[in-house]
Amino acid sequence: MKRLNSIIIIGFFATVLPQTQPVLAADNLPQQLNQLLNEEPDLQGAIAGVSIRNAANGEIVYDHMGEIRLRPASNMKLLTAAAALSVLGQDYTFKTELLTDGEVKKKTLLGDLYLKGKGDPTLLKEDFDKMAVELKTMGIHKITGNLVGDDTWYDDIRYSVDLPWSDEQTYYGAQISALTASPTEDYDSGSVLIEVKPSNHEGEKADITITPNTDFVKIINQTETGTKDGKKELTFEREHAKNTIRISGTLPVTSTGQKEWIGVWEPTRYALTLFNQSLTEQGIQLMGKIKTGTTPADSKIVHTHSSIKLSELLVPFMKLSNNGHAETLVKEMGKVVTGEGSWEKGLKVMEAELTKFGINTETLVLRDGSGISHVNLVPAAQLSHLLVAVQQQIWFPAFLHSLPVAGESEKKVGGTLRSRMKSQNVKGKVFAKTGTISTVSTLSGYVQTKSGQTLIFSIMLNNLIDDSKGKKIEDKLISIIASH
Structure with missing residues (x-):
């Protein structure tokens, strides 16, 4: 039998957990899981898909309607993250460029200044400040032309196809643009x-x-x-x-x-407004207007800003379940592979990439990268299969490190699991992606069992009356799994 090491990462420390033999489920494990799934009152009339595998060899330890297509909610981000790491690479960065079609004479830029966004969801006000300082260092004190925001790196479709209208004002339903800004280092762009x-x-x-x-x-x-x-x-x-x-x-x-x-409405203008504010604060006078447009082909690059690496972006993306990051990554995959930054092209790239992990994409319905759509459909068995397959990838430590850790109170460690599963048998031993939309609760990831071995699980609960009660059911199931 093949030997495989599963790496569990907490913060900056890694512990290698040897998988020396297949996990043999105790005789009463299926019985306990079946009893909970069949007798739990809050699951009456709901659908539960559960798939549990041995992390060492991928063999199924337990299955309950694992092949039934269900709404994954933010468990969709597991697919998006894996595809993005595979397509873009863990060291990938997003660029933001300052360009001009004019010349600098006597501390004056004679022409337009272009702020060209290439998808960076991590731009903060302080980054625009640094760009303004760079211009001032070059001796620019006045711009005779316009400040033009160029967001044409992606298409102009701002919302994914199934986003509920009621989510329009929310940060998790914010518009997607190739040029945008975030308020804090959680990077809730737009x-x-x-x-x-x-x-x-x-x-x-x-x-x-x-x-x-x-x-x-x-x-x-x-x-x-x-x-x-x-x-x-x-x-x-x-x-x-x-x-x-x-x-x-x-x-x-x-x-x-x-x-x-x-x-906000119109994130491109939001970013432009912040940058213009930075210019003013540095004493750089803009004579023209703030507008959106396309950068001329013969424009010269004045300055390039690079984002943090994708491996670092994964932490707020996955631990805090950032929808904007997911949709940006979908469009970026489309842009890099096909030359078109759209949901349509990006999802096709993502689907093609998932087949490389052995995922049967004919069983999936992919409508976005975040899981906010109620039309997305994924079987639990396909998610558990993905979590087995990615262990072989060079970027797996970054992928695992991005997952919320049960019961760990630090926001950038515990993430969406920081207030859950704090009992001794599971705290710090569950690395998993949460998911919640109306009537849906999901949880998929890795758990270190009482015997010190690792199991992979995917729990998908659909058609719940109260999705908050789904979390309690998931926690009970994980406690049972961890005890064997």
Whole structure:
């Protein structure tokens, strides 16, 4: 029998767990799992697909409707991450270019300045600051032409085909553009972070701050600081096709406040506005207008900014389940392989790449890269097969390191599992991708069992009345698996 080492990574430390023999399921493991799946009240009328494999050789240890196509929610990101690592490579970076069709004379750029985005979802205000400093270092104090944002690296379709209209203002439903910006190092591209804190005095409006500090969005403050015994009831509403955000409700005077990430309308102009702000702060005067357009072919590159590596981007992407990263990676795969940065081309590239891992793509319905669509369909057995196959890849340590770790409270370690599975038999021993959309809860990954061996699992729960209860069911199933 083939010997395989599964690498479990926590933070910067790696422990090699030897798989010296196949995992032999205890006689009562299937019985316990079947009992839970058949008798759990919250699964009545729902569908559960479960596939468990031996990490050493891929053999199926347990199967419950594992071949049934189900909605994967954010477990779709496992497919996207694997395909992106295979197509782009773990050292891949996104570029953002400054170009001009003019010349610099006497501290003046005679012509237009182009900000050309090539998909980087990690651009922060401080990155635009550095670009502005670079221009100033070159001796530029004035630009006679326009500041033009070029987002033509991707197509102009901003939303994936099945995105619910109600998600339009959310950070996880933010528009996808080749030129965009993020508020923090969580890299929720195309969004702003709004923080609401109570005033020091009851009856006054709450204090509101925006990150990054920008006038690109307009805040209508209809809040009130309430009594210390009052309820915290805040609503955030961005007007359709506008960047006017109305915040209403009350905050108790003793409240610590509330944070909300809101997706902006037109992320390309958002990025342009931030860059123009940086130019102004560096004393660089723009004589022309801010506009979008295409960079002329004969333009010269003035400066190139590179993003963090894909292996580093995977951490916020997978641990925090970032939808924008998933859709950007789909478009980037399409651009790199076919020359067209679109969902249509990217998903075809992704499907072709998955076949290299032995995935039967005829059993899949792929509509996006994030799993936000309710039309996506994936069998649990195909996900567990993928998790076996990727262990052979050179980039597997980066893939594994990106998965949320059960019960680990540090945000960039535990991710979406940081508040789950904190009991001794599973804390720090489960590396898995979560998934949640309405009526759906999923969990797929790796678990170190009581015997010290590793099992691979995929749990997909669909048609739930309450998807939050699905997480508790998943945790029970993992506890049973880990105990054998």
